Amino acid sequence: MELWTSTHGGALLAPAVLLPFVxxxxxxxxxxxxxxxxxxxxxPLGLALAVGITVAWLREGQTLVxxxxxxxxxxxxxxxxxxxxxxxxxxxxxxxxxxxxxxRADFGTPLGVKESRAAFSYWLLLMAVWGALNLVFVxxxxxxxxxxxxxxxxxxxxxxxxxxxxxxxxxxxxxMLFALCGSVLYLLGAxxxxxxxxxxxxxxxxxxxxxxxxxxxxxxxxxxxxxxxxALFPLHIWLPPAHGGAPAAASAVLSxxxxxxxxxxVVRLWFDVMPGVVTLPSAQLLGVLGAMAIVIGxxxxxxxxxxxxxxxxxxxxxxxxxxxxxxxxxxATGNTLMHGAALTGGxxxxxxxxxxxxxxxxxxxxxxAALGHDRIADLAGVARALPVTVLAFVLAGIALMGxxxxxxxxxxxxxxxxxxxxxxxxxxxxxxxxxxFTAGYVVxxxxxxxxxxxxxxxxxxxxxRRSEFxxxxxxxxxxxxxxxxxxxxxxxxxxxxxxxKELATTVxxxxGGALLAxxxxxxxxxxxxxxxxxxxxxxxxxxxVAIGTAFEHADRLVRRWPFASxxxxxxxxxxxxxxxxxxxx
Amino acid sequence: xxxxxxxxLCACALVGIGLYGLIVQPHPLRKLxxxxxxxxxxxxxxxxxxxxxxxxGMAADPVPQALLITAIVVAFAATAVxxxxxxxLIESTATASLADEPPSGD
Numbered sequence: 239m240e241l242w243t244s245t246h247g248g249a250l251l252a253p254a255v256l257l258p259f260v261x262x263x264x265x266x267x268x269x270x271x272x273x274x275x276x277x278x279x280x281x282p283l284g285l286a287l288a289v290g291i292t293v294a295w296l297r298e299g300q301t302l303v304x305x306x307x308x309x310x311x312x313x314x315x316x317x318x319x320x321x322x323x324x325x326x327x328x329x330x331x332x333x334x335x336x337x338x339x340x341x342r343a344d345f346g347t348p349l350g351v352k353e354s355r356a357a358f359s360y361w362l363l364l365m366a367v368w369g370a371l372n373l374v375f376v377x378x379x380x381x382x383x384x385x386x387x388x389x390x391x392x393x394x395x396x397x398x399x400x401x402x403x404x405x406x407x408x409x410x411x412x413x414m415l416f417a418l419c420g421s422v423l424y425l426l427g428a429x430x431x432x433x434x435x436x437x438x439x440x441x442x443x444x445x446x447x448x449x450x451x452x453x454x455x456x457x458x459x460x461x462x463x464x465x466x467x468x469a470l471f472p473l474h475i476w477l478p479p480a481h482g483g484a485p486a487a488a489s490a491v492l493s494x495x496x497x498x499x500x501x502x503x504v505v506r507l508w509f510d511v512m513p514g515v516v517t518l519p520s521a522q523l524l525g526v527l528g529a530m531a532i533v534i535g536x537x538x539x540x541x542x543x544x545x546x547x548x549x550x551x552x553x554x555x556x557x558x559x560x561x562x563x564x565x566x567x568x569x570a571t572g573n574t575l576m577h578g579a580a581l582t583g584g585x586x587x588x589x590x591x592x593x594x595x596x597x598x599x600x601x602x603x604x605x606x607a608a609l610g611h612d613r614i615a616d617l618a619g620v621a622r623a624l625p626v627t628v629l630a631f632v633l634a635g636i637a638l639m640g641x642x643x644x645x646x647x648x649x650x651x652x653x654x655x656x657x658x659x660x661x662x663x664x665x666x667x668x669x670x671x672x673x674x675f676t677a678g679y680v681v682x683x684x685x686x687x688x689x690x691x692x693x694x695x696x697x698x699x700x701x702x703r704r705s706e707f708x709x710x711x712x713x714x715x716x717x718x719x720x721x722x723x724x725x726x727x728x729x730x731x732x733x734x735x736x737x738x739k740e741l742a743t744t745v746x747x748x749x750g751g752a753l754l755a756x757x758x759x760x761x762x763x764x765x766x767x768x769x770x771x772x773x774x775x776x777x778x779x780x781x782x783v784a785i786g787t788a789f790e791h792a793d794r795l796v797r798r799w800p801f802a803s804x805x806x807x808x809x810x811x812x813x814x815x816x817x818x819x820x821x822x823x
Numbered sequence: 824x825x826x827x828x829x830x831x832l833c834a835c836a837l838v839g840i841g842l843y844g845l846i847v848q849p850h851p852l853r854k855l856x857x858x859x860x861x862x863x864x865x866x867x868x869x870x871x872x873x874x875x876x877x878x879x880g881m882a883a884d885p886v887p888q889a890l891l892i893t894a895i896v897v898a899f900a901a902t903a904v905x906x907x908x909x910x911x912l913i914e915s916t917a918t919a920s921l922a923d924e925p926p927s928g929d
Contacts, residue, residue: 313886381890388897392904399908404916411851411908412921418858418901419845425894426838426865432887433872799921803846 242311247294248304251317251376254287254327258369262362270358271347277361281335284368288331295324303378311439316378318440322585323375326502329589330375333494333596334368336712340600341487343702344607356400360488366393367491374499380428380438380511383503387424387467391417394496397488398480409479412799416466416476419806420500423463427456440511449515454817457512461524462810464507467500470561471531473809474554475802481550486603489546493553494596498588501560505584508564513575517820518568520813521575525565527809529668531558536675537789540682540758545602545612548679552598556591556638559672560584566656566665573820579659583652586719590645593716594637600709601631605687610698614683615761619691624701628687630709635680637716639673639751641744645719670747677751682759757782830871837864851912851919855905862898866891 261280265273295302302319309315319327341364345357370393373386391414399410432438434452447453469477477497481489508516535555542548563584569576604627605620606612621628640646650669657665757779795801841861848854873887913919 381893385893385897388901392900395904395908399911402911402915404912407908407912407915408921411905411912414901414905414908415845415851415854415858415921418855418905421901422841422858422861422865425862426868429865429869429872429887432869432890433875436884438890799849800846807842807846 242305242316243303244305244308245298245300245303247291247298248302248317248319250287250291250294251302251304251319252306254284254291255317255369255373255376257284257287258365258372262365262369265362265365270353273358273361274342274346277338277365280365281338285331285335288328291319292324292328295319295321311379312437312442315382316439317376318378319376322502322505322581325585325589326375326498327372329592330368330371330495330498332715333592333712334364334491336593336708336715337487337490337494337596337600338364340490340603340705340708343705344485344487344603356402356485359396360400360485363393363397363488364491367397367496371495371499374502378440380431380440380443383506384421384425384428387500387503388421390496390499391421391467394492397492397496398484400485400488401483403483405479406483409476409483413476413480416473416802419803420463420466423459423466423806423810427458427460427463430456430459440506444511444513447512447515449817453512453515454814457507457515458810458813458817460507461504461813462806464500464504465527465809466806468497468504468557469554470527470557471534471554472527472796472805473802474531474535474557475797475799477554478547478550478797481553481599482544482547486546486599486606489550489603490596490599493550493599494592497553497557498592501557501588504561505581509567509575509577509581514573515817516568516575517573517817518565518570519820520816521565521568523812523816524561525665525668528558528561528564531555531561532668532672532675534789534793536672536678536754537758537786538793539679540754541760541786541790543613543615543760545605545614545617545683546599548614548683549595549598549602552638552676552679553595555672555675556595560588560591562665562668562672563587563653563656565662566653566660568660570660578656579652580656583649583656586645586652587649590637590649590716590719593712593719594634594646597630597634597709597713597716598638600705600712601627601634604701604705604709605631607699608697608701609695614686614759617683617686618689619695620687623695623697624706626703626706626710627701628684630706630713631687632680632684633710633713633717635676635683637713637719639676639680639747641673641747643720644717646716648720670743673747674750675754677747678754678758679751681748681751682755685755758786827871827874830867830874834864834868834871837861837867839864849921851905851909851921855902855909859898859902862894866895869894 257280261276265276268276304317306315341360345360347353347357367390370386370389374383374390377383377386395410395414398413399406428438430452431443435443435446437443466473481493484492532555535551535558539548539551539555542551563580567575567578567580602612604624608624637644637646640650653669654666838861841857841864844857845854848857869887869891873884909919
């Protein structure tokens, strides 16, 4: 593999990073209502560029490389696009375009209307997030990655407080400060690596790095810092208020895209920079944190009163899912993390989450816009009023659940195979259990929107058709990711969705989800028909509610600043210790 | 003790003070100052590494200095954004508290 000269297709990488930023600056210069037009010119251009990069990558069959100014590392800086980077570039371009079409209704400036500051900022920030993400995916060295990560944070934070209310400003400030803690730890790790090995270029570093104290310290610090930015449990201090409080079009960007940046960086570090430093216990810790995020995030999601907060907590749970691949990718014989089925599964999971979660936030936003509120218990009749929106929400939910056929199904299958292959049966339980939890909150919402309404439903606003279809297209896109099985993935993964085993799994997942929703929902799920519902609630429901409340309290405790910041340090120390424990003698 | 070791110890102290501040200081502005102290610690460490000339055995390594100036600019930008956010928060709520509102209802 040639890594030290620019390849033919590599020339596309620099424009992929620059284009969104050029769009942003152009929008800033032209100002006012032109911003949206600029964004709509640059979105298809960026998408075309991403497709071009994919084609070039497929044609060249190797990592695309571009050396800035023709200078080779270690002195120069290289941009590189390998398989994971290309996949993420393409997915992000698609999701950004979908979100852009959706956001026209919220942040568009029709003729004759005075342009608002929120709309102006939104389009600029969307471009900035896109550019920063592209830089994260193609950066070839750890320092450029640091800058990219900071750009991503600077673009993401203002998205939280577009509405400008005190609550959202506070959420944004918490996000910013906690993200800064994370980035200092990351930078400290990068500095230590430079001190130890004299380079930050990823392939050079990967060759030089040895399982020794300095590499372990750096990996532990950087991982903890990045987890703070990704909001993996117990470092999700800022996520629910930030993602739940932002306007839907902004939440979709934050939830679907921004957290993927720091997650991708963890993947880069563990798989590409220091696969040999990683030990099985440290990888298990990442997986355990993921499993805890799934359980606590999902239970608290079920306890929410508002739809947008439910979706925000579901993001917290899905982030946990993204970390399950780390223990599964560990090769015990070679004591190293392997590129393989587990990594492919994890990336597929990330892409399908990006599309499905964007669709889910959009649908939640449309429901909020139409009703003027998003109280879950008060959603009766919505399915009749907004059928396309509800369809988008449910399809996105199915895609997240990993029912056949969807991208998440393939991802789950790949991870299950990896769990079988490496004999780590306990992750099988977590993987299947996660799907049940996801089914839980999808059923909860579905039951509420399908409920018949006695009085006529009053819609405060007509929602835009285009926005509804943008959400639907993204949700369907997430389902269609299963088609990836036709191309790059082995075909045996897809089984007949009506085969007994698959059907049984699907039914079990849905039934488990329904039971969870019955037990844990804040307002009793089926109580509307009965009048004095409180009186004849079963003992089981009482127990379930007690557990749910306990989880809510735990979540509130964990999200207090002192707890979260000490958890950050403890995690850094724990990773350091575990990197030492399992190390080969 | 060599000069580099002295600088490295100084860096450790700064990072420690910064971390302490980030955890215990409730006011966002103090947290921000703590972040800057911690950042300075990292920069001092980077400077000390440059003196050691880790890369090629030269008298001093120029690469960390180039990276350092970028990192300082990034930290400066982060500080500016945070201060702007904080000012808006004070403007709109008349407090600078980061704590959540007490949960309504239960």
